[in-house]
Amino acid sequence: MKKLTKIAFAFILLAGVSINAQTALKKGSVTYKMSLTGNDEAAAMMGESTISVHFDEKNQATDMNMMGGMMMMKTITPVGNLKDSKMAIEVMGMKYEIIEVGEEALKANKGLGNLENALEVSYDKKDTKEIAGFKCYKATVKMNDGTSSDFYITDAIAPQQTKDDAKVKLTGYPLEVKVKTEQGEMLMTATSFSKELPKDCFTIGEGYTKVTMEEFQKQMGGM
Numbered sequence: 001m002k003k004l005t006k007i008a009f010a011f012i013l014l015a016g017v018s019i020n021a022q023t024a025l026k027k028g029s030v031t032y033k034m035s036l037t038g039n040d041e042a043a044a045m046m047g048e049s050t051i052s053v054h055f056d057e058k059n060q061a062t063d064m065n066m067m068g069g070m071m072m073m074k075t076i077t078p079v080g081n082l083k084d085s086k087m088a089i090e091v092m093g094m095k096y097e098i099i100e101v102g103e104e105a106l107k108a109n110k111g112l113g114n115l116e117n118a119l120e121v122s123y124d125k126k127d128t129k130e131i132a133g134f135k136c137y138k139a140t141v142k143m144n145d146g147t148s149s150d151f152y153i154t155d156a157i158a159p160q161q162t163k164d165d166a167k168v169k170l171t172g173y174p175l176e177v178k179v180k181t182e183q184g185e186m187l188m189t190a191t192s193f194s195k196e197l198p199k200d201c202f203t204i205g206e207g208y209t210k211v212t213m214e215e216f217q218k219q220m221g222g223m
Contacts (some may be wrong), residue, residue: 025157027056029194029201030132030175039184051188054201061201075101075200084178088204089216097208118146121170131175132190139170149179157193 008169031052036043047067054061057079064073070092077085087101119142127138129152136152143149175190211219 015139025195027195028157029054029196029197030157030190031192032188032190035187036184037187048193054197059202063201074204076204086204088155088208091220095208096219097204097210099210100212104146118142123171129176132193134175134190134193136175137172139172139174141170147180148176151178152176162186 027140029052033052034049034051034206044066047070049066051065052063054063057088059076059077059078061074064075065071072090074088075085076087086103087098089096089098121139121141123137123139125137129136131152131154131185134154134156136154139151139153141149141151151170151174153174155172157173157175174188177186177188179186195222
């Protein structure tokens, strides 16, 4: 389960990349399909997986569905305030709310392909594709570990600005991301976009048992 939470944080951080677009949609929901290559064990653990990112100018929330619905994870993050993130996980009918998730998020933020570790970004507006109804162009981000990540971004969607220390920021919102991580090569591709936000997307429901991440991992057998 520790591997799965690392993978989840990686996708969450990639989905929350900050941008600088000025005239664009600032509220909505994007649904992505996710996949891993180069790591058969992790890919098998994930199974069929999707992530929906809901955002307005104050909050961002993600709803992840992994292992064909056997594991669902919800994360809520105030704009520019990763340490105050909230997380709820449902595994095979058991519901947990992770307390002190901010510390775990901050740890993950240091090394899972986020733009804090980027050196530079280059754009190729001739390399385009349509994703979820939006025209996108390619951005290549070079990381300080020598790897590079490929993004296809649109200027039509603009989630909230983050207050991070990243020196490199994309000029558009990513609808496709391909990045190398310690879990394998991750691919996240948007399949749909909605201007309407789901009801209560920025709240965690009732019936969750509060546990630390360590307690949660022990209950899951240290997976």
